């Protein structure tokens with residue numbers, strides 16, 4: 001994180017809620033319930049900071065990202081960008097503000113228009129925001145391609161002429177075009193090979209340093225998040241269950257769900273390996289979330305109170321908040337002296353990712 005990260009937050013999210021209505025009937029549509037995708041989520045991101053938002057599929061990460069960019073309306077809650085409440089902005093002001101908040105998607109191919117050249121794709125956000133003329137937009141496009149490690153002459157090519165990693169670089173260049181302050185990175189490397197993942201993470205880190213960018217980095221892959229984040233927020237079934245700076249969260253996870261997610265990451269020293277806390281079963285449906293603590297149906301430490309009473313996100317230490325009734329008393333993950341208990345597939349991915357990241361091969 002850069003020094004500038006100590007200044008006022010770029011983004012403040014307070015009590016964000018999104019419920020999707022579930023309807024039935026073809027002619028007379030009737031609401032039969034709500035998918036509680038995001039429930040009372042609050043966090044902030046400082047200038048130059050990366051907050052990772054982590055959790056299993058369907059826990060509400062992407063919806064949170066889209067609510068922040070106002071790509072959909074929230075059911076309740078507040079999103080303030082550089083001190084301004086987004087809900088208060090009229091259509092024109094929202095369009096102007098969007099210039100400063102961008103998104104990078106998981107699948108760059110799906111988000112790049114196949115009929116446009118790369119030059120046209122990069123000029124588009126500038127045209128939408130009425131920045132410059134045709135010549136200056138084309139020049140900016142060529143500059144952006146160099147910034148993300150491609151060649152200026154690539155502007156004449158079409159998205160299908162690039163590899164997955166190169167396409168993600170184009171997606172990043174497009175997000176950078178209008179000089180944003182905040183980029184929502186929605187699983188930007190999940191679809192890429194592990195060696196390419198490392199290159200894209202390196203690129204995002206370099207761009208952050210160079211341009212003072214803030215990132216909300218959405219991911220389910222803790223190996224990637226470990227490298228890029230300053231702080232980590234863990235989400236389960238629409239709710240934040242733990243938030244802390246990276247070191248605290250990785251060294252001293254207090255929520256049983258975070259412990260389970262982190263135990264899947266192997267440590268190089270077998271003596272430091274922790275017993276893998278197996279997550280039982282699938283994530284319950286956000287259509288009918290469990291009562292009390294939403295994690296209680298899968299929690300190895302659940303007690304009667306957990307199904308009856310919803311835990312608040314409480315401060316465990318300054319900057320470290322945990323939503324668990326019993327975090328003070330549940331035991332830390334067991335240390336094992338024996339190797340081989342970590343998740344082998346994950347271990348291999350993490351090792352490959354770290355090797356590739358160190359190699360910093362060109363993309």
Ligand SMILES: Nc1ncnc2c1ncn2[C@@H]1O[C@H](COP(=O)(O)OP(=O)(O)OP(=O)(O)O)[C@@H](O)[C@H]1O
Pocket residue numbers: 020021035036037055056057058059060061062063064286
């Ligand atoms: N437009 C929608 N209408 C109804 N339900 C939706 C809609 N968008 C998302 N959901 C539901 O909201 C919940 C959260 O979805 P979301 O995509 O935010 O989760 P996620 O953590 O990003 O998962 P993934 O990694 O799979 O994208 C899911 O149960 C999803 O099915």
